[in-house]
Amino acid sequence: MTATSPLLALPYLQPAQAQKHVTHNEALQVLDAVVQLRVQGWSATLPPVSPAAGDVWEVGAGASGIWAGQGGRLALWDGTGWQFLVPREGWRAWDQAGQSLRVHVGGSWRSLVASLQNMEGLGIGASWDSSTRLAVASEGSLLTHRGSRHQLRVNKAAAPDTASLLFQSNWTGHAELGLAGGLDFSLKVSDGAAWTSALTVARATGVVTLPAGAVINGTLKGTAVQTGPVDATAGRLLTAGAFGLGGPLPAIANAGVTDGTIVPGLYAYDTTAGSSGGPASVMRGTLLHSQRGAALGETQLLVAEAGSTAGVYAGLVFGRSRSGGAWSAWACGSVQDSSTGSNGRCQRQQDGTQTCWHTVTTSATAETVWTFPQGFASSTGLIVTMGVNGAALTALAARHTAKSPTSVSLSVVNTSGVRVATSLDVMAVGRWY
Known part of the structure; x- marks a missing residue:
């Protein structure tokens, strides 16, 4: 027969043993400490000054004094001296300071947390139900990165279903964004009774549609907007002042070029500012240039403002055209x-x-x-x-x-x-x- 029990190493009473009560009391002390084990501190290296009977500390590496060489053991103060217990695999202990339960696994003490896999639901400050498996009542929630990124995924089963974020006030929905009933991204808003689609983004093209319109209080910028008053890049938005619309007319240089580079539109014609190619007697005026197509026919109308001769009066209209070649002479003589x-x-x-x-x-x-x-x-x-x-x-x-x-x-x-x-x-x- 062995002298100690196999799990807690409690001393057995031996046959013909004298003072059996000493052995019995020693076993009771160990049981008193280990059953419903409470640990005052972890990785301690110095014994406390005034321990209470029954207090237990986990001894850390490099302990000194009477704890020297007892690293990894549990130090039990029995009222008169220290007993050192070797924890076994699976022992559980209550962390008195941290108010948590720990378990001895693989030679170290770990916090004991219930398994969170395949839980029916989780409520943090709130109650979950069958349609809301995760409920959190808090002033805020933090989802931060691990490594270089963090992604929040909202998945749905099929295209007609919904994967979205719903924003409510007093449990009434007022805004929703995501994949609502389709695969195109959308943003919807509600007055509490009816929903209105405010924005959609086509998944195939990335084109943004604003079904309800838009109010823009700032200045539009970017490659979709004109870079200057004579920028005629296809598809760009005109700005105030473009070709004289809502602002001064842009000046034209040589109105007589034949390479098709003059952008159709209205221009200011002023010989003192460098304009040329107009009627010989006209100094200032407004030029309208039109083009039938790239490298095709062009026409020009020039309304005179002032001229170098008495025969040019304000409002006099000159016109000319060309079709693949040189410009015709300026004509003036209509009624x-x-x-x-x-x-x-x-x-x-x-x-x-x-x-x-x-x-x-x-x-x-x-x-x-x-x-x-x-x-x-x-x-x-x-x-x-x-x-x-x-x-x-x-x-x-x-x-x-x-x-x-x-x-x-x-x-x-x-x-x-x-x-x-x-x-x-x-x-x-x-x-x-």
Whole structure:
């Protein structure tokens, strides 16, 4: 028969042993310490000054004094001296200071935590249920990295299902983002009654759609926005001032280039600022350039603001075009104004030509004054032509006198030089500026 028990090494009473009570009491002391084991401290290297009977410490490596050489053992103070117990595999001890349970495994004491694998649910400050297996009531939750990263995965079974983050207030959902009912990313918001899709991102293209619209209070920047007022990169957003929209017109350099590099749009034409290629007499104006396609036909309209000669007035319009070759000459001469009144009809051309015509009835007693519908710039170069209506035209002659920028005196005479009253068609051609 051995002298000690196999698990706790309790001393056995031996046959014919004297003072059996000593052996018995020693075994009781060990049982008193080991059963419901409580440890005051761990890895201690110096005995406490005033231990209480029954106190136990775990002795650390390098212990000194009476604990020297007892590293790894449990030191039990029995009231009069120290007993040293060798812990066995599977012993459990209550950590008095840390208020936790430890177990002796593989030669060391480890915290004893229940297995967290395949748990039915976990509630931290809250109660979990069958639809919410993890419930946490806290001012915050921290998920940090281990190594170089940390990923939070929200997985769903199939495309029509939902994998999302739902944000609530008083248990009512007001915002949801994730894969809600599909595979495209979406952000939805709710007023508590109905949900509205605010943003979707197509998984195949990455294109962002804002179904409800957007309000942008800042400045748009980036490669999707113009880099300057004449940036015509396809697909970019125009900014205020682009080609003169909402701002000053960008200046054009040589308006006469034929390599197709002029971007269609509105430009400021100013020879004092370096512009060239416009009509010779125009100093400043607004140029509209259009293009039918790359290396195809182009047209230009130039509205003059000021010119170097008196013949160029504000608002005068010049135009030209080209189709695969050189530019045509600048043309100016379209109708500037046309009017009809009691004194006849008048038409003004952009190049300064004015034509007035009328039918008057002459007097037999005096000259008839025809006041032009609109005045001419000068009587110099003013041409007046006439034609008598009616029979015996060869017997009558029309003449005019007192020609001025605003009127002309007319009469019709017979072969005897006597005035006659008859119908007379008259036309005046001259310049209005």
